[in-house]
Amino acid sequence: MNDDCVFCKIIEGDLPSHKIYETDDLIAFLDAEPVSKGHALVVPKKHVETIHEAHDMDYMWNGIVKVSTAVKDAFNAEGVNVEQNNGEVAGQEVMHMHFHITPRYTGEEIEIEYDRTELKSGEKLAEEIRSEI
């Protein structure tokens, strides 16, 4: 519980939400500013800021799979995006780790212009990452 955290307040029941799923460890509720019909968030009850602090939270998987499938089935969505942002530079707005579950509908595609490049020096980069694991 972090007194300044809006998600902690929702978890405690001190702020309202439209809850769709809850276990001992996590809660899922509708995003208050949805980008599509059924846009939901899956949030651990324990306050951690980013996924880098979440090594012991594999219970999140079940919540993500269940909620992704439920929003798809509830509204016959053709697709679902699962997205989790860490850090302001990555678009994180609430500093309590959360997964966006966003149903997608034909005709309502969002355009994301990724500037994809060809991989260069891949083995050198891979070695730098492997050395951190």
Next chain:
Amino acid sequence: MNDDCVFCKIIEGDLPSHKIYETDDLIAFLDAEPVSKGHALVVPKKHVETIHEAHDMDYMWNGIVKVSTAVKDAFNAEGVNVEQNNGEVAGQEVMHMHFHITPRYTGEEIEIEYDRTELKSGEKLAEEIRSEI
């Protein structure tokens, strides 16, 4: 193993990749068309198309957390996006479930124009989703 699947071929070693992490159940390697330095994919060895078939794959969590943290640490990224797309309408290109792990760097933000709206009829929507869980 799906004979037509490029990720199954990478997993089998029939196509090259820059591998960064591997367990009995999953593999992580660099994206061949990175959107940022260190852009990696975490992929289950079992061929499933979407997250909706992945109820028994909570081993993915550990891979996602480990790789997200390693790419951040390897290149001193200020943030990381974790993203998983289901269905063509959601931007899925390879029909074998995978998580994009994309480090973000200050000055290299990507602009995503989400058309956020105010939630309406939230409790009705929540009830429709709850009935699917």
